[in-house]
Amino acid sequence: MALRSGSVRKAWLSTRCVLSSHRPWNKRDPSSLVEFMTPQRKLIPHGHGDGLRLSRGQHLRLIDPEGGQSGDLFAVSLDGRQRLSNGRTFDFGGTVYLSTGNQLWSDESEPLLTIVADDVGRHDFLYAPCNDDMYRKQYGLTDHRNCFSNLTEALRTLGVAPLPLPTAFNFFMNVDIDANGKLHIRAPKSRAGDSMVLRAELDLAIALSACPAATCNGGGATKPLAYEVF
């Protein structure tokens, strides 16, 4: 068997680093969780959120440790003047199915984040974050954990005004649009260990939520997510 040339080997390693430099988390094998949770990696417990700052040029990897779990991402420039906008993203990208090469734009028509790698290839940017009203009116549930509260709490901890909160980017959420325009929420396509990587185009405050809506996550118990910055 021919050996790879040095340059090819280097390129292969570089691509692998961006796409999947991690071993999947197998729930039946506790040692895999230890290996999965590298020092750079942070876990978002199921149904909860987290906030972080991302400097221009830094990368954020969003990871589905167990598979089949979606999350919400909201971004705002650190100066507070530019907030994530699905409408502007559709204006400039021309598609509702965003993946590698697409950018997430602000309400001031500047890119906030660029998707540079994506194992999953299906995300939603149409649905508003789940909130108290949704769980009460659609499911008769009260005091349910929700992405709206997770995101606004995370923004407050970062010193960013949380409201108004526009539509978040629902990474790994799988929504089909049929020929009549009807929306169909499917189970996420993400498998254990899948991830996507976004590059910051401005200094950003980022809020994340591991969505607690069973409907968006295959109908069963919801699961954690993880992320890392590099």
Ligand SMILES: [Zn+2]
């Ligand atoms: Zn949610």
